[in-house]
Amino acid sequence: MDARKILADLKARKYGPVYFLYGEEPYFIDLIAGYIEENVLSDAEKGFNQVVLYGKESPMATILTHARRYPMMAERQVVIVREAQDVPDLNRETGSKLLLDYLQRPVPSTVLVFCHKYKSLDKRRALGKQIDKLAITLDSKKLYDNQLPEFIREYFKDRNVSIYPKAVDMLAEYVGNDLSRLTNEIDKLLLNRKEGGTVTEEQVAKQVGISREYNIFELQRAIATGDTLQAGKIVSYFESHTRRVAIIPAVAFLYSFFSKLLVAAHLPDKNERTIASALKVSPYAARDYSQALRRFDRQKLTAGISLLRQADLQLKGVNSGSATPGQIFRELVYRIMH
Template identity: 25%
Template sequence: MNHDIWKKIKKNQFDPIYLLYGTEPFLINETKELLVNKAINEEEKDFNYSVFDLEEVPVEVALEDAETLPFIGERRIVLLKNPLFLTSDKGKVEHNIEKLEAYINEPAPYTIIVFIANYPKLDERKKITKLLKREAEVLESNRLTEKEIVAWMSDRVASNGVVINEKAKSLILQLTGTHLLMLTQEIDKMMLFVGQGGEITEDVVMSLVPRTLEQNIFTLIEKTVQRNLTEALRIFYDLLRNNEEPIKILSLLATQFRIILHVKEFSKKGYGQQQIAGHLKVHPFRVKLAAGQAQLFTEKELESIMLQLAEMDYEMKSGKMDKQLLLELFIMRLAK
């Protein structure tokens, strides 16, 4: 993640061309919003801010707009969405790529062009992709690592004059997962609560951050294997009171135990957390949490649990037993 782009934009240091691409739309959108709000005044946006969808409009039409002098103010912003010609896909619109290459080599001094490419990767073999990546200010916004997310949290609170301790950061990640939009909403809420100069502590996190269904399932498993049956059943009954369907709870239990089993198997073969995350197509932080739970079971126990969950799924769907009772019995067996 390139924090330098944000630092430069905040100092009103603008480049003529930006390329924002990757699979983390939240960061791309945050960068775009910051750029638009810093580069042009609110009253100028109607005149000096244009958006073109390159799946509908040829790029040369957008370039004509970019080469037009600003009506009022110092500069204009031209946003180009969906530049499929930077990928291996062809798209349905014919674009004058030579004209775009000429523009990139000599951009208008009064215009900022922003390419928004929500694609996991670009076609690096193409001349236009190479040229754009060389000449533009580039933000590659793919899924952040746990370390990057923690750094991002620290930056966000620090820029608002708030302090957050390390344990609070870990707890926020456990409760909300690694979804940046959700993390932002919760962090902004806590910053508002503690106020400028305040500190986000574990107590603040516990009192303000709601548990996701996945987090409740994770804690339910933790309490169960720690033989804390009372607490495990309390979480289960809370889920039912919140109108969570037993079949959905069962499905999430099966998903979590499947991850725990796979993590145990891959770890035994010497795979690291990043490698396991790649194989399972989940965030490395989720692998880290599952690795902790994997230590509480043998492989045989986990295989037996997966069989039990499969049988419960059949019994629930065939109506052979009461759904709630099936889950209660499973939790009780697991706690023993």
Template identity: 30%
Template structure:
């Protein structure tokens, strides 16, 4: 089921007896679990009625015994099963009584909410237990949110924090964090405190309070250098050096970004959407979208020239021909010049 729909159902008090969460976006799993705990148990009840087990250490039958135990001083019990690799093709360190789990899934205890976490990209869909859990439980595929989902999630989070957020502020925040959900949640809490209950978060608030990621700084560095805003490019470069960023690392990130922009342009000409570009390029669709916007103002010849020039700069540094700090500075100075394309 869609993450936002699951979240809304839980917040409305519609909690199922068994949840199965799988995928690579652990933040979504943990966020849903916190919502379930909030509506299921009071703070006082949590100490006695929440149990968590890692299935890399504990056999499933031991955890299910806990799930079948009557709650203490409350009407509900929550049992969390982590690292549920038994739904994958991985070799298991602990032997599990899978039949016992099958029986529980088909006849769950009404007073217990069983949360099963399988933080893996791929499941073994051939296994009977995998087919059964996906059929009989509420399923969350915890994959990275796309741009639309991320915007909806931010709007929902703003409501929870009792603030509003305009569309431009959402765009600015997504651009500065690159859809990293843990960082987004942290920054939203900071912004909500800044504007206060009932306040409106605007783009200028985001720019003022949110620290740029290294990827965002690399984007800015390219922008400044290509558009011959030399003073800004060098100021940002030296600020990154003060933050202990290595010139060779920065050069590698610049080169990677040039390649992504070149590839995005080529795939765009072939009719690919950002979503379709994401998998072959191993980037988030939103990153592909941003790269496409940036690349639109740059010719293929310029991008190819910058990739070549970056390789030459790397060779010069590694062969000891030039100081690494000076080499990258010279590279930035020539990025927007005619020599870069000829």
């Protein structure tokens, strides 16, 4: 089951007896466990009926002893096991058998939540094979980079706030796929903005701490349109602000751009809608790709990718000589554009 469906059921007060939340992405696990902790019981009921355990300190027998208790002056009790991946006997036959036996006959008045972070269950073992059938489970996977814009748009939509496409792309690129940090930056942005209306790239730049004019998106656009003057200004800014601007991620960003351009160059139809669909980018971003394809044929794109690979190696100390990161980046952009 996905996180949205689980949250929707919880908000409708449809509770399952056991939730097993696992996977590499902790954000969704914390989101669901946090909702259960805050909302299933009233404040008056929590004192006697809500228990938070930590896996390292709690063998399975201890956890299930709590789970088999009955609530006191309440309809249900909540037992949350944080860091369940550290339960000492979870991956042993004794512990997994105890849990499987409980899952066959769970106490209906208990909401038992396992927060098993950073890794999945071993699907070769009995528990891994049966858990999805016997509990409400979430396999919380890391989002790919191309999934981040949709996550950001949905996060704003859930809060009844609109955001411009470029602002979405800036958040995705500059914050990345650490969802806890990403949502924290968005929450701070929403808290600090005084005016209403649609969230702009200027507001995002101010919150994230990047220049509105001299950033990697504007450099990408300058390269796409052949604006050598603007590209030179941005590179100069990067070169003089290496503490604020990470050069290696900037090269990685341009490498991704050129790699996607090479894919787009092989499309039979190169209109912006087709490009956006094929590359899984926003229609706003597709404009840069469309413009760049007018300047770069397949041969130039292949050469650009080769230059980017070479620069990446130089920035990591391979055949870089005495050149600074800023100098390597300046030469890279010059050679790509000429």
